[in-house]
Amino acid sequence: MKMLKKLMCSAIVSAMAASTAAQADISDNEIRIGYLADMSGTYSALAGPGGLEAAKMAIEDFGGKVNGKKITIVSADDQNKPDIGANKVRQWIDVDKVDMVAGMVSSAVTIAVNKVVEAKDKVSLVSGSASSSITNQFCTANSVHYVYDTYALAHGTGEAVVREGGDSWFFLTADYAFGHAMESDVTEVVKESGGKVVGGVRHPLATNDFSSFILQAQASGAKIVGLANAGADTTNSLKTAKEFGVVQAGQKIAGLLIFLNDVHSLGLETTQGLQLTTGFYWDRTPETRAWSKRYFDRTGKMPTMVQAGIYSSVTHYLSAVKASNSDASSAVMAQMKKTPINDFFAENGRIREDGRMIHDMYLAEVKKPSESTGEWDLYKILRTIPADKAFRPLAESKCKLVAGR
Amino acid sequence: MTTQVLNSSTAGKTMSKTKLSFMILLLVGLVAPYAIYPVFLMKVLCFALFACAFNLMLGYGGLLSFGHAAFLATGGYITGHTIMQWGLTPELGILVGTACSAAMGFVFGKLAIRRQGIYFAMITLALSQLVFFLYVQAPFTGGENGLQGIPRGNLFGLISLEGNLAMYYFVLAVFVIGFSVIYRTIHSPFGQILKAIRENEPRTVSLGYDVDKFKLVAFVISASLAGLAGSTKSLVFQLASLTDAHWHMSGEVILMTLLGGVGTIFGPIVGATTVVTLQNYLSQGPLASWVPVILGLIFVICVLLFRSGIVGEIQKFMKKNFN
Numbered sequence: 001m002k003m004l005k006k007l008m009c010s011a012i013v014s015a016m017a018a019s020t021a022a023q024a025d026i027s028d029n030e031i032r033i034g035y036l037a038d039m040s041g042t043y044s045a046l047a048g049p050g051g052l053e054a055a056k057m058a059i060e061d062f063g064g065k066v067n068g069k070k071i072t073i074v075s076a077d078d079q080n081k082p083d084i085g086a087n088k089v090r091q092w093i094d095v096d097k098v099d100m101v102a103g104m105v106s107s108a109v110t111i112a113v114n115k116v117v118e119a120k121d122k123v124s125l126v127s128g129s130a131s132s133s134i135t136n137q138f139c140t141a142n143s144v145h146y147v148y149d150t151y152a153l154a155h156g157t158g159e160a161v162v163r164e165g166g167d168s169w170f171f172l173t174a175d176y177a178f179g180h181a182m183e184s185d186v187t188e189v190v191k192e193s194g195g196k197v198v199g200g201v202r203h204p205l206a207t208n209d210f211s212s213f214i215l216q217a218q219a220s221g222a223k224i225v226g227l228a229n230a231g232a233d234t235t236n237s238l239k240t241a242k243e244f245g246v247v248q249a250g251q252k253i254a255g256l257l258i259f260l261n262d263v264h265s266l267g268l269e270t271t272q273g274l275q276l277t278t279g280f281y282w283d284r285t286p287e288t289r290a291w292s293k294r295y296f297d298r299t300g301k302m303p304t305m306v307q308a309g310i311y312s313s314v315t316h317y318l319s320a321v322k323a324s325n326s327d328a329s330s331a332v333m334a335q336m337k338k339t340p341i342n343d344f345f346a347e348n349g350r351i352r353e354d355g356r357m358i359h360d361m362y363l364a365e366v367k368k369p370s371e372s373t374g375e376w377d378l379y380k381i382l383r384t385i386p387a388d389k390a391f392r393p394l395a396e397s398k399c400k401l402v403a404g405r
Numbered sequence: 406m407t408t409q410v411l412n413s414s415t416a417g418k419t420m421s422k423t424k425l426s427f428m429i430l431l432l433v434g435l436v437a438p439y440a441i442y443p444v445f446l447m448k449v450l451c452f453a454l455f456a457c458a459f460n461l462m463l464g465y466g467g468l469l470s471f472g473h474a475a476f477l478a479t480g481g482y483i484t485g486h487t488i489m490q491w492g493l494t495p496e497l498g499i500l501v502g503t504a505c506s507a508a509m510g511f512v513f514g515k516l517a518i519r520r521q522g523i524y525f526a527m528i529t530l531a532l533s534q535l536v537f538f539l540y541v542q543a544p545f546t547g548g549e550n551g552l553q554g555i556p557r558g559n560l561f562g563l564i565s566l567e568g569n570l571a572m573y574y575f576v577l578a579v580f581v582i583g584f585s586v587i588y589r590t591i592h593s594p595f596g597q598i599l600k601a602i603r604e605n606e607p608r609t610v611s612l613g614y615d616v617d618k619f620k621l622v623a624f625v626i627s628a629s630l631a632g633l634a635g636s637t638k639s640l641v642f643q644l645a646s647l648t649d650a651h652w653h654m655s656g657e658v659i660l661m662t663l664l665g666g667v668g669t670i671f672g673p674i675v676g677a678t679t680v681v682t683l684q685n686y687l688s689q690g691p692l693a694s695w696v697p698v699i700l701g702l703i704f705v706i707c708v709l710l711f712r713s714g715i716v717g718e719i720q721k722f723m724k725k726n727f728n
Contacts, residue, residue, distance in 0.1 A: 076688065077688070082550060082551050082644060082646050083551065083642060083646040083648050083649075086553075086642065086643075086644055087448075090444060090642075091445070094444065095442050107550075108550040108551070111550065111553060112550075112553045112644055116643075175541070175549060177549070177550045204541070205549055
């Protein structure tokens with residue numbers, strides 16, 4: 001009897017769900033956001049709890065409601081494991097009726113999650129991941145890659161380094177989707193600019209001991225040691241390189257993906273002169289300063305480009321929900337792609353058909369300790385890389401959504 | 406003579422009791438997806454089957470394998486690969502995955518059963534670590550990314566498994582088949598000899614049994630069922646990843662089996678349910694980063710206070726008070 005009741009209930013509920021979805025309205029009168037990131041491991045400092053705070057800020061600044069419908073947020077730690085991330089998101093969508101997933105750091109997790117999001121026809125806004133394959137061979141109509149990617153990093157940092165005479169490279173690569181994409185994108189740039197790659201070594205994600213890898217890099221005789229890794233892996237390799245005197249011995253290190261928090265934790269003494277590409281720096285314009293100040297007051301840290309991007313992307317999503325008065329993925333995605341993004345994070349940013357958000361990127365150099373005036377005064381912006389140069393042109397895209405592919 | 410009769414009648418009684426509990430469990434399994442999230446239940450079933458397969462060796466053969474993750478992962482990867490690349494139907498993919506695990510179990514078993522106790526455990530651990538690094542490097546596994554987006558496809562080319570309910574009943578059927586194989590194995594003359602080996606190996610040898618052969622067969626059955634669990638799991642989650650091959654997984658299955666009750670038929674199911682439920686529900690709350698610590702504490706408490714596990718203790722209690 002009880003079971004029969006339950007059956008009837010579930011039938012009624014599913015019938016109701018189907019009818020509300022058909023009306024192109026906000027499903028179950030609530031907009032639910034899931035924040036997925038590495039909250040405790042290798043990548044937790046660049047997005048992690050800080051990114052969750054940024055997402056919450058975005059919701060509060062939006063008034064907590066869209067057209068009278070409440071916005072709620074849930075979060076989870078993916079531990080950088082694709083299976084955990086994908087399962088969590090599947091459960092969020094099936095049970096908790098989450099409409100949009102934000103954050104997402106490890107590229108392996110992102111690609112797995114995007115497959116689930118595509119199958120369930122929801123929306124994902126990727127801010128933390130780097131791999132350019134997310135909007136290339138793995139692109140989906142349901143996801144936006146918001147902040148940066150390996151193509152932008154390779155063309156920003158890679159080109160600058162080669163131009164200054166760094167024409168032979170050795171790679172230290174994190175052995176998964178992101179590292180592979182980074183390495184292949186930089187290799188392309190180096191070869192195009194007339195340089196060569198003399199070798200490389202791959203290390204597992206979250207490695208603690210880099211000494212053998214650094215020794216291999218020293219033995220290679222390359223002018224540049226390219227770090228195709230991120231987060232704690234990058235800081236650990238930089239520390240080890242310092243202990244082994246890589247720079248003193250005449251080699252240069254190119255950190256291909258370095259975040260503000262990495263430079264902050266390593267200190268200017270270790271990182272000075274390092275060139276890097278970033279999508280956001282807090283001390284660039286009055287708007288970036290104003291927003292970052294508010295973020296700083298809440299978290300005690302200046303935002304990384306990922307954390308700033310999470311705020312911007314969530315706001316853009318909520319505006320799209322408001323404008324289309326729907327949380328159905330097709331309506332929201334169309335609205336998001338239609339509207340240009342103009343806020344503290346991006347000027348005239350727009351989302352392409354492959355899901356890539358294109359905006360200006362910046363080539364920055366880490367200041368010398370003598371130049372810095374404060375704890376967070378870390379970069380000087382060397383030049384702006386215009387949006388159309390920063391990201392992979394659609395003509396080279398392998399994405400199934402791009403016309404003519 | 407009388408003792409023998411008595412024995413067989415009590416054996417019959419416990420047998421019917423087991424059958425009754427099994428029927429109840431099956432009934433619960435049939436109704437459960439209407440109350441609980443099916444994907445979660447499928448995860449429980451896959452791990453329960455994995456733990457049951459492990460229990461066959463530890464509980465009934467007295468062989469502590471520390472490398473069962475290798476079989477789970479092999480099943481998952483091979484199934485995923487064959488379905489994605491060769492376009493096999495799900496049931497064929499699962500069969501191929503299981504067969505590969507069985508073959509790997511044969512190789513592992515041949516090497517490992519020559520030693521006993523801690524050496525046996527270490528050899529299985531070493532072999533499974535070899536397999537782990539093979540999977541890290543092999544191109545077909547996708548390394549750290551894993552195999553993603555494995556299609557659930559159509560069962561026998563007819564029934565779509567895309568819906569969670571259809572998939573659930575398929576997984577339940579797989580579990581029941583796997584569980585029946587284990588039940589039959591334990592309650593056969595073969596199982597009797599396995600238990601005899603566990604209790605006193607030299608004596609079994611002196612009775613004229615080729616002990617190594619029995620151990621090997623048990624190892625292969627256990628490995629193939631672990632592979633079956635892995636294959637099914639890769640279909641449920643539509644991905645196969647390195648987590649399954651990592652030695653943590655070999656440790657987790659030991660925890661599940663010990664917690665539920667080694668050498669009891671339902672123990673591993675209870676243990677797997679407990680561990681998976683804890684992992685699932687704790688990972689959302691404020692205790693998220695404490696899950697391994699909590700599991701560790703539970704393990705310590707289990708070893709100190711109720712060494713025969715949850716089901717083992719219940720059985721003891723029943724025997725003491727209701728017999």
